[in-house]
Amino acid sequence: MLAPEAGRLPPTQFTPRIDLVVVADMVTPGARVLDVGCGDGELLRLLAETRGVDGRGIEISREGVNYCVAKGLAVIQGDADVDLADYPNDAFDYVILSQTLQATRRPRWVLEQMLRIGRYAIVSFPNFGHWRIRLQLLTRGRMPMTENLSESWYETPNIHFCTIRDFVELVRELNAKMERAAALNSRGRPVRFHAPWWFWNMFGEQAVFLLSRR
């Protein structure tokens, strides 16, 4: 189930977000990578620095793009929901969607495109099935807000939340192969590896999946 040559990262000059490290762990050195929704380019820089990848990015916000380009990253201003269609098949080794799935208008289409463009797709997302979120909805009866999901329902760009179970189901529907998966708890630590899905879905605050085409 392990992707080839994946492993621990060498030390880096800045302290990256733990979920980005988990994502980067899944990427083989020197690979061609497209980061969809690359924000300020932190993951691309981490990948370039620790993995020597040939990285590209798409970002919807103009500020993010201009910041990235000024930092020397190859990033274009664009909308993942539309622009992924322009890329040819197998253009990249990895297409990464880091904390962006829930903000896309067409998550299923985006995933299909990622699996078409890249040999591997890496997706990380906040798990809406986490026990705190369930508890908030149960006890307060209002849309949950957490440290990571801190915007109220009418302001959030996140329009397509899902749980780990939902995502696993979608992967099955897409007939994609699940190469690796990791769930991170609220302290950013990996949840026990051999736990069943229901356990991950309950205690994983975020999830990271490495997928490939069958």
Add this chain to the structure above:
Amino acid sequence: MSVIRVEIEGAASRAEAIRREADEPHSELVRFGPDKPLRLDAGVDLSPFQIAYKTYGKLNTERSNAILVCHALTGDQYLIGEHPATGKPGWWETMVGPGKPIDTERFFIICPNVLGGCMGTTGPASKTASGEPYGLSLPVVTVGDMVRSQAMLLDHLGIDSVLCVTGGSMGGMQALQWAASYPERVFAALPLACAARHSAQNIAFHEVGRQAVMADPDWRNGRYLIEGTSPRRGLAVARMAAHITYLSDAALHRKFGRELQDRQAPTFGFDADFQVESYLRHQGSIFVERFDANSYLYITRAMDYFDLAADYQGVLANAFRGAKTRFCVVSFTSDWLFPTSDARQIVHALNAAGASVSFAEIVTDKGHDAFLLEEPELFEIVRGFLEAAARARGLKAKG
């Protein structure tokens, strides 16, 4: 009376000085003799011909730090410093110079006058062997021809490949053509405010300008240099119309609004009542001092003919297939001459070709001319892109 006389004589001698530039420019010059003809897209050879160019900074020993800057429609080779013929500052003082984004202390910058121009590279104002200027006997040239001639200039300078080709507007078209025609000679390309093909609207604007020139009786079917006239009014009108397209509605309004020029009330006549009229008249009149009317016809035509995809089975991505060149495409929100949608078309093609591409759209109300003006975000992007390209090419860090 005598003041006017001095002014007329001053203008006449300035015009004479500029006409001399067409054959004997102040800048560097390379002449290509009968052994090195330039094959034009029109299907004929141009020979002999010459290219006037300026260089800034020093070429390193590895010959890896050259940047080719391509100028726009009415630009020339004088990027920075006082223009020898007009006395005005260079056209890209904001971008080029010591410590500027295109850093003359780090890079070796080459800027040629384009084919068809009037500042020393062969164009309609250049003299033929007979001693008379070409006028309309010069074959129509294209952006492809311009780039092919520049490749001969690089050969002459002993530069195999450049770190970057850049330029705005028609300069950006040349940068794209360079990357398509000579991918192995272009490490990075930075086209600004341009398109991969000239739109119908842009061709239409150019046609208005050309018709204005040709309607001037002093144009004399293009023989004005021989007949001792000058289609000043026609060329000025062409420039006035074009100038509007370089600005945005917002920029014009911010600059002039409906303010009146040196008067308290409208005169109920056709004098330049409004400041914007006075401004355009001024732009027109200073332009005709420095630019050849036939050059204006030739170069606008070259832009009209530009359609990069057409040379590649109609598929723009094919122009960049397999290219290792790193691209950075920049557009400006208020540029309606080369809108962001044009830039996106280039970016889509580059993505489809699997090329390395950055694309930034800069928010500004300055219109198409923004690439020439004070735009700090543009400077950061150019600096970052060039720095990354220099690093990737193994240039030593500045220090």
